[in-house]
Amino acid sequence: MIKPDLNLPARPAMRGRIAWAMRATSAKVNYEWALRRPGKPPFIVLTEYPRSGGNWVRDMVADALQVPAPRFSMFPITFRAIIHSHDHRLIRGHKAIYVLRDGRDCFISHYFKNRNAARSADAGIRASILRHHPSLNGKLSDEAEMNAFFEEWTRRASGSRANWATHVTSWLTNTPPNVTLFRYEDLRSTPEAALAAGITQLKGSPAPDEVIRFAVLRNTFEVQTGRKPGQTDETSTKRQGLAGAWKQEMPAGLQDKFAGRFGRALELAGYRI
Template sequence: MNIIINKSESLMRYLMVHHLSEVIPLYIVNEYPKSGGTWVSQMLAKALNVPFPQNRFPSLRSSIMQGHYLNPWGMKNIVVVWRDGRDIMVSWYYHCLFKHDCGKNAALVDIVSNDLQFKKPEDIRNNLPIFIEYSFTKQRHPRFSWTDFVHQWYQHPGIVSVHYESLHENTVIQLQRVVWELTGKDLEVEKAAKIVEEFSFVRQSGRKPGEVKINSFLRKGVVGDWHNHFSQEAREVFNHFAGNELIILGYENDTTWVNSEEITIATK
């Protein structure tokens, strides 16, 4: 029964996103996994006063639809959330190898664990180069890589772009900008500030940014965590598959980061 419900929900979302986003209208928050799309969706839903039917069957009304879409066909009102691909790899590793306390990623963990057969999943520093290569060449969900996503959506016409890092730096201003570019309406700074506080990492997780809970969807809440986990080999593997995309998105000016001195970042 659950399989039937899940398939029906996926079909409904597909039809709504690709056929009805302009008519209803829907506001589509699109991301590569672990880029902050849920956070953006929560804040936008509050700012626009529309529902965010996360993990439940959507209804035919104006709402936030968040997902990982590669094919832009028929989609309107799109917010694309970008994040440094190196940070994504770290967050995605934990999401794929450790079951959340809510259990919603259990099936994915079983698939990836079976594919990679890591004897010690907690040894992320040694495992990460293999995981990075897997994510760019063999992963089964989603069936596209971060570089595929970048090339499909970078400079795609008509989208509103927001970077995870910019949101961390000044969430209120970025939320106001996204609402304006998406709807042409002003979001008052007082309302924006209240929304940002309501959906802050501290409020939702009960922890300060940088305090880790491995089996939580909200694991750490920081920018630049890749510095803590990338070995020299991981840097080289990531650069091989996605070094150019880091430059395209403005996260690096060149490839000197690959051999630069390693640093540790606790919070940012």
């Protein structure tokens, strides 16, 4: 009788599923630890609604604080670091960062990112996107597709268990002092001043000017992409790097629909309708 070789390597697909499950579990454990045992974890929690600029802000803050920002860790984080989440549940009593961006820009960014992914050569990626957003199956005109995507996005966009209004309302209603707010638009218009103010709140003392300048320059859109803000690459997850692009890219009727659906949240977040 031939004995099976138990030392054979796992199939690539199986290894991928195991790695994905480990990363997802690790991220959940990190967040639940901070949520349920505030003050105990050694890390700072950064959360955002997807496409709010969280990766960019995470890397700038990590550079300014001189701490790691581990991505896709298969194990829970047990050291001083910045961890990144999209969870909408407000964390009290533990050092946290909330990244805020105009929901209309989040929508536009989410739409183009998912539309590009839905046209991916990877069948698994396509299936994952179309499960949340069947409107991106390529059968609709551009405007009809964006309108249909909006209806899906308002219920539950890929990457978040809550829609934009629920997410920002959770974090901006009676925000506790343990939460430092970084606004995307401020970081685009006055990056050094906005980053310095946030770091001072996080640390309780200011960071040296040269450290802030280094963190900003190391993470500019130009350095990350080789393009200037506004130069569009439809295939990139960093598509434009602009604030306010929704005014040109969202049809007028959809702008009105967004304001009608999410006007209260826009006002709470400090954005003009």
